[in-house]
Amino acid sequence: xxxxxxxxxxxxxxxxxxxxxxxxxxxxxxxxxxxxxxxxxxxxxxxxxxxxxxxxxxxxxxxxxxxxxxxxxxxxxxxxxxxxxxxxxxxxxxxxxxxxxxxxxxxxxxxxxxxxxxxxxxxxxxxxxxxxxxxxxxxxxxxxxxxxxxxxxxxxxxxxxxxxxxxxxxxxxxxxxxxxxxxxxxxxxxxxxxxxxxxxxxxxxxxxxxxxxxxxxxxxxxxxxxxxxxxxxxxxxxxxxxxxxxxxxxxxxxxxxxxxxxxxxxxxxxxxxxxxxxxxxxxxxxxxxxxxxxxxxxxxxxxxxxxxxxxxxxxxxxxxxxxxxxxxxxxxxxxxxxxxxxxxxxxxxxxxxxxxxxxxxxxxxxxxxxxxxxxxxxxxxxxxxxxxxxxxxxxxxxxxxxxxxxx
Amino acid sequence: xxxxxxxxxxxxxxxxxxxxxxxxxxxxxxxxxxxxxxxxxxxxxxxxxxxxxxxxxxxxxxxxxxxxxxxxxxxxxxxxxxxxxxxxxxxxxxxxxxxxxxxxxxxxxxxxxxxxxxxxxxxxxxxxxxxxxxxxxxxxxxxxxxxxxxxxxxxxxxxxxxxxxxxxxxxxxxxxxxxxxxxxxxxxxxxxxxxxxxxxxxxxxxxxxxxxxxxxxxxxxxxxxxxxxxxxxxxxxxxxxxxxxxxxxxxxxxxxxxxxxxxxxxxxxxxxxxxxxxxxxxxxxxxxxxxxxxxxxxxxxxxxxxxxxxxxxxxxxxxxxxxxxxxxxxxxxxxxxxxxxxxxxxxxxxxxxxxxxxxxxxxxxxxxxxxxxxxxxxxxxxxxxxxxxxxxxxxxxxxxxxxxxx
Numbered sequence: 001x002x003x004x005x006x007x008x009x010x011x012x013x014x015x016x017x018x019x020x021x022x023x024x025x026x027x028x029x030x031x032x033x034x035x036x037x038x039x040x041x042x043x044x045x046x047x048x049x050x051x052x053x054x055x056x057x058x059x060x061x062x063x064x065x066x067x068x069x070x071x072x073x074x075x076x077x078x079x080x081x082x083x084x085x086x087x088x089x090x091x092x093x094x095x096x097x098x099x100x101x102x103x104x105x106x107x108x109x110x111x112x113x114x115x116x117x118x119x120x121x122x123x124x125x126x127x128x129x130x131x132x133x134x135x136x137x138x139x140x141x142x143x144x145x146x147x148x149x150x151x152x153x154x155x156x157x158x159x160x161x162x163x164x165x166x167x168x169x170x171x172x173x174x175x176x177x178x179x180x181x182x183x184x185x186x187x188x189x190x191x192x193x194x195x196x197x198x199x200x201x202x203x204x205x206x207x208x209x210x211x212x213x214x215x216x217x218x219x220x221x222x223x224x225x226x227x228x229x230x231x232x233x234x235x236x237x238x239x240x241x242x243x244x245x246x247x248x249x250x251x252x253x254x255x256x257x258x259x260x261x262x263x264x265x266x267x268x269x270x271x272x273x274x275x276x277x278x279x280x281x282x283x284x285x286x287x288x289x290x291x292x293x294x295x296x297x298x299x300x301x302x303x304x305x306x307x308x309x310x311x312x313x314x315x316x317x318x319x320x321x322x323x324x325x326x327x328x329x330x331x332x333x334x335x336x337x338x339x340x341x342x343x344x345x346x347x348x349x350x351x352x353x354x355x356x357x358x359x360x361x362x363x364x365x366x367x368x369x370x371x372x373x374x375x376x377x378x379x380x381x382x383x384x385x386x387x388x389x390x391x392x393x394x395x396x397x398x399x400x401x402x403x404x405x406x407x
Numbered sequence: 408x409x410x411x412x413x414x415x416x417x418x419x420x421x422x423x424x425x426x427x428x429x430x431x432x433x434x435x436x437x438x439x440x441x442x443x444x445x446x447x448x449x450x451x452x453x454x455x456x457x458x459x460x461x462x463x464x465x466x467x468x469x470x471x472x473x474x475x476x477x478x479x480x481x482x483x484x485x486x487x488x489x490x491x492x493x494x495x496x497x498x499x500x501x502x503x504x505x506x507x508x509x510x511x512x513x514x515x516x517x518x519x520x521x522x523x524x525x526x527x528x529x530x531x532x533x534x535x536x537x538x539x540x541x542x543x544x545x546x547x548x549x550x551x552x553x554x555x556x557x558x559x560x561x562x563x564x565x566x567x568x569x570x571x572x573x574x575x576x577x578x579x580x581x582x583x584x585x586x587x588x589x590x591x592x593x594x595x596x597x598x599x600x601x602x603x604x605x606x607x608x609x610x611x612x613x614x615x616x617x618x619x620x621x622x623x624x625x626x627x628x629x630x631x632x633x634x635x636x637x638x639x640x641x642x643x644x645x646x647x648x649x650x651x652x653x654x655x656x657x658x659x660x661x662x663x664x665x666x667x668x669x670x671x672x673x674x675x676x677x678x679x680x681x682x683x684x685x686x687x688x689x690x691x692x693x694x695x696x697x698x699x700x701x702x703x704x705x706x707x708x709x710x711x712x713x714x715x716x717x718x719x720x721x722x723x724x725x726x727x728x729x730x731x732x733x734x735x736x737x738x739x740x741x742x743x744x745x746x747x748x749x750x751x752x753x754x755x756x757x758x759x760x761x762x763x764x765x766x767x768x769x770x771x772x773x774x775x776x777x778x779x780x781x782x783x784x785x786x787x788x789x790x791x792x793x794x795x796x797x798x799x800x801x802x803x804x805x806x807x808x809x810x811x812x813x
Contacts, residue, residue: 018600033621037589041596060644061628061636073627143770148744152728156641156649160662161730163738165651168566168577174651174660175732176574177641178566180622187768189588189621194769196595197440201415201774203602209773217750217768224578225461226735227751228471231763232461236734238658243572249554251563251572258573260558262551269455270550298460331549338555340573342635343625346561351546357616358630370630375589375620377541380608381600383593 016381017042022199025101028111029054031139032078033188035109038195039081040374040383043107046083046395048098053086053392063364069392076362076369076389083398084390095120102127106208107195108136114144114210124210135198135208139187143214153215158183162219163226169239176239187218247301247310248272251340254318258340259326261314265296271335272296278333284317362388414441415774419598421505422496423447423480424487424520426454428553428582429614430509430537431476433590437505438479439767439778445499445795446477446783449486450813453785467785468758474782475764478754482783483792484813491811493519497528498796504601505594507535511550512542522609531607533597537590541613553579556586556618561625567638581618589617647695648674651732652707654715660732661710661718671695673725678709739763754781786812 020042026035027048035045047054053069056078062071087101088094099122102108108124110117117123124136138144141153142161159165159177169176194211202208220227226237244250248263265272272295279287290310294300301310318326323339330337339345352358360368362385374383419442423434431446431454438444448454456473463469485492497520500506506525508515515521515536522534539556540546554575557563563575590612597608619626628636643649643664648671651660665671668691675684683689683705688698695702710718715731722729731737739751750766759781767776789812793803806812 016600016605018596018603018605037592041592055645061632061634063631065632073631074624077623077627142744143748145770146744146747148723151723151730152726153730154646154664154666154728156643156646156664157662157728157730160651160660160732163733163735164576164578164580165662165732166734168574169651170568170571170574173568174653175662176566176568176651177662178574178576179639179643180562180565180624182576182580182622185621186584186588189584189592190768193436193588193591193595194771196592196599197415197774198771200595200599201413203599204413204415205773207773209771211772212770214748214750214768217745217748217766218584220738220745220750221765221768222576222578222580222583223735223738223765224583225459225472225475227739227763227765228475229461230735230739232463232471232759235461236736238734239577251558253572257564258558260555260563260575262555269552331546334550336551336555338551338559340558340563341561342564342637343561343627343629344635345564346559346619346626347629351540351544355541355544355613355616357541357619358626369627371627372619372623373616375585375612375617376593377611377613378593378597378608379610380606381596 018381019043022107023105024107024109025105026082026109029056030111030184031109031137031188031191032056033185034137034139034191034195035082036078037189037192038107040385041381042384044083045081046085047079047390048087048101049084049392051086051088057392063367063369070389071364073369073371076364077371079389080362080385081387082390083395084393085395086393089120095122098122102134103131106133106135108134109191109195110136110138111140112138113140113149114138128208131208133202133206133208135195135202135211137191137195137198137211137213139191139213139215141215143217144212155181155183158187158215158219161216163223164219167223167226167237167239171239171241182222183215183219186222187213187215190218242304242307244307244311245302246298247295247306248275252311252314252318254321254323254326256322259318259323260338260340261330262336264298264301269336271333274333275330275335278330278335279313279317282317284313286313287317361385416441419443419505420503421445421507422499422503423507425507425509425537427456427509428476428579429586429590430507431456432583432587433535433537433594434480434507435476435478436587436591437594439776440774442505444480445788446480446482447485447487447496448482448785449484450785451486457785463759463762466758468756471759471762474756474759474762477782478764478778479780480783481788481791482785483789483795484786486811486813487518487520489809489811491806491809495792495796495806495811496520497524498798500525500529500532502795502797503529503532504598505533505535507537507594509537512536512538512540512547526607526609529607531601533594533601533607533610535590535594535610535612537586537612537614539613540615542611553582556581556614560615560619560622562618562622565625565636565638568640569638573638581614585618585621586612586614589621642696642699647692648699648702648706650699650703652703652710652718654710654718655713656715659715661715662730662732663706663718663722664728665695666728667692670727674706674722674727677721677725677727678706680705680709752778754778756781757784
């Protein structure tokens with residue numbers, strides 16, 4: 001391993017920043033993940049907030065569970081390194097100021113339909129002539145065109161409309177989508193990639209462009225092979241009727257929770273034979289019968305009676321052990337098994353501690369906010385968080401973009 | 408536009424040693440936007456996905472999973488365990504911009520293809536690795552699929568109803584979006600740095616930290632407040648009611664998400680239930696959350712006699728967020744909106760025929776997003792090695808005779 005790779009909060013802030021020349025405005029709080037990634041590679045990202053601040057400032061949990069506009073833990077995490085200005089778009093002077101900013105930046109991250117901006121003369125096509133290099137990237141529920149483009153959406157609705165919700169849930173209840181804004185953040189990450197692609201195009205052509213991202217379509221990318229199964233086999237994939245997809249793939253109970261086991265051998269997967277050897281060595285009752293040849297095919301292991309039989313055998317083995325001990329011994333045997341960890345488990349995990357994967361990522365006053373490290377290690381241009389999340393409007397008095405542009 | 412728009416990554420060459428999930432999706436993004444991606448496989452160890460369901464037939468050229476991950480790429484077979492083949496990789500790298508792998512930590516080094524060796528041949532190379540974890544640390548040699556990653560970093564634990572088994576997303580989600588997107592973003596940034604006169608570099612996407620970084624909520628809650636975030640089903644801080652509701656038909660559902668009191672009134676008006684609108688148990692979002700079981704029963708009473716499509720249509724018309732919980736059939740065959748946006752793409756494959764590919768979830772005003780070629784056959788482009796690596800026919804013949812091109 002190259003020992004030059006440094007992590008976030010490098011002691012000496014590297015001058016090498018691939019996006020050091022790029023100024024970005026975030027016009028809504030549904031694109032904060034895109035802004036975060038751009039920030040981490042050196043772009044100057046400014047939140048353009050309404051007078052009451054973005055709604056994401058009010059997202060719990062708060063530091064010490066005390067609400068406040070600068071106490072939301074997730075707001076801190078996703079907005080560290082950014083600036084904040086307040087613009088009242090309901091007032092003419094606010095719109096004037098915003099227009100001047102839009103004309104001087106490289107990238108706009110937004111979460112609204114262009115129709116809304118065009119009504120105030122601030123749409124992409126209104127600005128393109130005066131700022132031909134502008135890249136405007138908008139993430140909306142259904143995209144800017146098509147019969148549902150005016151439909152309202154949010155993370156939950158996008159998970160339904162894009163097909164991921166259909167793939168999770170309990171048999172006796174409906175389809176399920178959990179917390180953590182999977183659709184919103186996935187679309188934000190795609191937006192950052194799309195902006196980077198448009199910047200490559202602009203580096204050659206000097207021309208910016210408009211990027212229309214649909215959350216529904218981003219979620220559809222997360223449906224695994226469900227569309228291909230329908231296209232090729234005519235089958236419609238739905239949520240599972242059990243905690244396991246097939247014998248050896250799924251969630252299994254243990255003494256202190258669950259483990260996620262992914263042991264297969266045909267197609268994608270590895271470790272089934274090693275798993276059975278483990279069960280036999282541990283003298284698990286009836287484990288010998290899993291050595292039969294039938295058990296080597298996915299189709300046999302996916303039968304309900306196979307899933308039940310295997311779960312019965314595995315449970316007698318796993319229920320006396322902790323998820324961490326199953327994890328360590330299973331991995332020693334080259335089996336893809338992991339604990340289903342809570343937040344406490346993750347924070348106390350020996351690997352997470354050894355690599356320093358949780359560290360100070362922002363601060364509320366003098367109090368550091370701790371969270372996960374940056375997602376990527378880069379040896380020459382490390383991902384860096386260069387400042388704490390901004391207090392509402394704290395960058396108002398800092399030099400405006402236009403004044404800092406070279407003549 | 409008169410002249411065909413150039414793709415932003417034209418002229419970028421990628422040597423692609425990734426396989427299975429997250430890696431090939433990373434390089435697919437590069438290929439879809441114009442990079443020449445050369446997938447290195449071998450007959451003895453082809454990409455596992457070539458055998459993955461759904462399979463249209465037997466052999467290695469009939470997997471819908473593999474095809475979907477590998478549009479616009481080339482395939483060259485090289486047995487990289489042989490010295491001759493390793494030397495070919497080093498030659499290929501001299502004329503390439505990116506080399507990508509998704510092996511476990513240490514594998515590339517053991518093959519003599521670590522960053523040190525590769526960068527010695529081309530200091531401007533962008534070298535991407537996507538191991539499960541950081542290359543150092545107790546779990547450096549561990550293995551896991553997307554579902555293992557979600558479980559390990561705290562995503563799965565909270566994706567459940569209280570006191571029931573975890574659900575997660577039901578998929579290998581980290582492989583499909585977080586990790587490939589982080590990797591693609593980093594590669595694109597590193598390529599821009601080289602264009603600006605910077606050096607090449609090594610990029611490591613430790614897949615567990617990459618996923619944790621996008622979903623830090625459990626960690627934030629414990630690391631700062633000392634509390635464990637427990638599962639609360641589909642409940643959310645900013646919407647109540649919020650659930651999937653049973654509709655008419657077999658296993659048909661519509662998701663509804665209400666953000667404020669005005670939207671709640673609009674929902675009740677649409678259901679023609681003023682008694683629900685004025686029920687004191689539902690006055691505020693906090694009360695609606697607390698009494699969700701009763702409220703959900705009231706809403707289901709209305710939805711279960713209507714089609715999911717009707718529920719979506721009338722609620723959206725009333726300004727209430729609602730969507731059919733779409734199946735793959737809905738998305739591929741019924742969704743008029745996706746059809747109008749031409750999201751799905753179909754490509755003619757020489758063995759599989761015409762099959763479906765996920766499209767690109769973005770429309771660019773100046774960059775086309777139509778795929779160009781279907782997934783490559785195993786070794787389809789091996790003969791191009793002469794040009795790609797700059798070797799002559801005799802050299803190719805020697806490699807072939809030695810068995811290095813299998």
